Structures are given as C-alpha cells and as structure tokens.
Amino acid sequence: MKYAKKSPWILHYDGSSCNGCDIEVLACLNPLFDIERFGAINTGNPKHADILLITGAINEQNISVVKQLYEQMPNPKAVVAVGVCAATGGIFKDCYNMIGGVGEAIPVDVYVPGCASRPEAIIDGVVKALDKIK
C-alpha cells in the first residue's frame, strides 16, 4: 500500500512501563521531533490505527487488553515494541507478574532498543514498521 507509508496512524499503549519510554513517545510529537511531518497521528482509537506502539513488559493484568487492542486494529497493521522492557522484560524481567516482553502476547514487527528509547530511534522504528504494512 503506497499511501499507508505516508499516513501511519499510531496507537500508543503503556503495557506497565516505568513511563520513561512513554515520555519519549510523547516527545516525538513535540515541535523538536514533530512526527506529524510524516503524516503520523497519535490516534487514541485502535480501529483507526495502523501501528501499535507498546512500551513496557506487559503484566498478567493487561495482557488481555493488549491482545484486544491488537485484534481491533484493521489490517494491514504493525506492532512496534519500544524499549528494553517491551523487548525482554528489561529491569522488570524477574517480577512475579511480568510476562517478559510484548512478543509473549502478540506478534511484534520491530523492536526499538534503549532504556529509555530515544525519540529518533522510535521514529526510526515506526518508519521500519511501515515497510511491513506497505
């Protein structure tokens, strides 16, 4: 889809992160990084979204929420896991309630490294994810 690349609508979900990565996700929207340059919108609605941006290691309480959000998104769609927590569990790995990364709950397309991930890296991750929904 040629036009999907030009209009990625993003759904951001905090799957029990420390909030560090979330602040960086929000930083992508500010005047300095301005992700809207690429046509991206931070929509709050899974039905309108193309890319699911998840931070945090996902715990037993929100695993069903993550799955539901993913299922509600119309195809084609992509998932970007932001931060080390979202990749492997990070510093929360040994917590009794953590499932150890987004990949344990839903299929992930792009992992963005960093603790916290830098806004540049997050934007890069989104652009990489666009290759999947083209």
Add this chain to the structure above:
Amino acid sequence: MRALILTLRILGILILAPAAGGLLTGLDRVVSARMQRRKGPPILQPFYDVMKLARKQSTTVSSMTRYFVTLSMCFNIFTVLLFGLGLDLMLCVFAFTLACVFFVLSGYSSNSPFSFVGTERELVQIMCYEPMVLIVAFGYYQVSGSFNVGDAFRMGSPAVMRLPFIFIGLLYVLSVKLRKSPFDLSMSHHGHQEIVKGVITELTGICLAMVEVSHWFETVFALGLVYLFFVYASPASWAAALALCLAAFLMETLIDNAFARVKWKLALQASWIVIFVTGGVNLLLLNL
C-alpha cells in the same frame, strides 16, 4: 448543447469541490502546525489519508453503518452540486440537513457507548448551527428577492452590506459546523481527542474515508455560504469573495488553536444567543 454544458459543470464541481475541500483541510493542518511551531504534514496529507483508509480492511459492526455513511456523503455531494449549479438555497439547506441526519444515524447504528456520546453531542451541534443556516437563507431571500444562489451574481451590492449581523452570526456557527476547537464536542480532527473520536469511533477503512470526504464537501458548502455574502454583479467581487472565504477559513484555524473546548450547554446557549441577537437584529433592521 445545454445538456453538455450542464454535464461539464457537474463534472467540474465533482472534481473541484473535493479537491478544494481536501486542500483546505491540508492547509488547516499545516497552518495549525506552524502556529504550534512545528513543521506539520505535507499539504496533500488528507488525500494520502483517504487513499490509505479506502484500501484498509473495513470492520463495521453493523451493516447499517456503511449504508448511512454512504447516504450522508451522497447528500453532502448533492448539496454542493445544487449550490454550485446556482439552484435553490433552501433546497441546499434541506439536503445538507439530511446529510447530517444520516451521519447521526450512522453514529447510533454502531451500539458503542463512545459513538453514542459523540452522536448525542453531534445532535447538540446541529441544534447550535441549524437555525443560523436557515436565517442566512431567509436573509439572502430578503436582499436578493429569490432563493436562487445564481441570483447573487446579479445583485447591485454584496449581501454583506445589508446583512452584516447575519454574517457575524454565520462566522460564529462556522466553527460549530467545521467542528473547530471550542465546539469540537462530537468528534475532533485532532488526534487522540474528543472521546477518541465520538461519532466515528467504530468506523474503519472505507467508511472512515467517506466521512473524511463528506467533511470536505461540508467545508466547501459552509464556505460557499460565506461566499454568497460577498459576490455581486461586479466580476472583481467573484475573486475577492474567494479570498475572503479563505480568510474566514484561516480565522477558524486560529480560533481552533486558541480556544479550549467548551461544555455542550455553554455551546448551545452561546450559539443560540448569538444567533437570535445577530439574526433577529438584522432581520428587524431589514424590515423597518
């Protein structure tokens, strides 16, 4: 020959109106971004969005939703067609209202609490601007002697000279109709706002694309009403009126960025006070 000209005019309207509506929406996003010291998306962004949405999977909850959204878009197109062909303004207003009614029905057809909230607010918004649209049509009749849009081009002086207060009222309700910030209660064109999009919460893919295209036509019709206030027999006024429409639209963008959203009660009360003061005073003066 006449049939050919008519077909060409209809084709012209069907191409130019959405192009203008889309570009205006794009311009709105770019200007908003600049006001917030951002770079903003490309001006063609609304077209990219619609093309993307049209090809995405559609997951409507009820088959009625798609039906109503399609009808709403058709009536919006019909309104602009009538207006562009210079036909009866009253008919335009009724077709326009019908489009809104179908949009409201689409919101109620989805059974989602989010779209119910949005749809109820949409009804309030319709109540906010509908009286003004009727007053505009009535005032226009009083100054031009007919409801025909085409007669505006034969008037001796622009309608705004005799309908200044009605024009102010129209500018006021323009932000309600275009769902700009103090009055974007039912759904907002800003990301992540107004209860995650109110009326259109459950819409996906092609339905969402149709709502977007409807909005382009709505914008064109709303600005068409502004246009009616400035045109008269002089051809120079035809271009000047276009520039003034653009200025009115940019003013809406400024208001959108400068005001916080109001509650529905205030929106309704404020709109009605403005409508009855501006409309009432103007019609009274006209008939003295």
